[in-house]
Amino acid sequence: MKKIIVLVLLAAFAFACSSKKEGNMIVEGNIKGLKKGTLYLQKMKDTLLTSVDSVAVFGDGNFRLSDNVDSPVIYYLTFNGNTTNRRILFFGNQGTITINDNIDLFGISPEIKGSENQLVFNKFLEVNSKFKNQRLEFIKKEFEAKKANDEDLLKKLEKDFSNMIRRKYLYTTNFALSNPNSEAAPFIALTELFDANVKLLDTINNSLTPKVKNSDYGKRLDKFIKSIKSNSEK
Structure with a gap:
């Protein structure tokens, strides 16, 4: 039994x-x-x-x-x-x-x-990893400059770092603009450009195809931009 x-x-x-x-x-x-x-x-x-x-x-x-x-x-x-x-x-x-x-x-x-979006995302990650490595290198150099009390080097590093960030934002924006039919574009904008000038986000948002605009990340990007603009008007 x-x-x-x-x-x-x-x-x-x-x-x-x-x-x-x-x-x-x-x-x-x-x-x-x-x-x-x-x-x-x-x-x-x-x-x-x-x-x-x-x-x-x-x-x-x-x-x-x-x-x-x-x-x-x-x-x-x-x-x-x-x-x-x-x-x-x-x-x-x-x-x-x-x-x-x-x-x-x-x-x-x-x-x-x-996943077609994964192919697009992988291309972005290849270049973005280089920016991440550069960022780590700047942190290392800044630490060493502070330890040596080298004010001139610190000023140079600050300027070079700002230029690197601008290059990163420009590359990220151009990449998203080159892939307006991929949901990876608004995702990249949300995760990599959240603290960038809202004009860059707006440019990306306006370039997206109707299908991507209506996607989950497309809707989130549009909502995020509207919230930034709303807060700036207060």
Whole structure:
């Protein structure tokens, strides 16, 4: 009798797993070297990072996750719920997205296919990483100049840093203007130009195609610009 109960429970569990309703976005792939662990599919809801799906991985590193996507937005693939040191950031959209990575270098250089916005975003990240490295170099030089009480060098570094920031803003703006049909454009504006002159944001906003304007990030950018203008009038 006990064996029958166990078999019934196992059958019910298997049916529940197989009948899991999938969304219009499938995220699948392989994390090489992952023998045991849990992968979480997460996205921002308001200001909170929320898990929308998860899967326990055993042995081969293969995984399959899903969610319903109304508009392309950023998702995170995290390992064992760690959202800081071990995560893969990618643009989610309807359809199948394939992500392959290695557990030892998880999140550093994953292979992501199936997202047009991701291709655009990757191009931006390639150049933006150079600006980040330059910023770190300036911080190092500033620390050394302060330690040496070198006022002349500090003034030069301040001027050079300001010029670098202007170049970064110009590059970011031109990149977004060159990709008005990609939801990556308003996302980049929101995350990289939030403290820039509102005229730059306005220029990007006005260049977006109707589809992108009506996307999640397109609406957020428009709302953000309106709030800046409203506060400046007070």
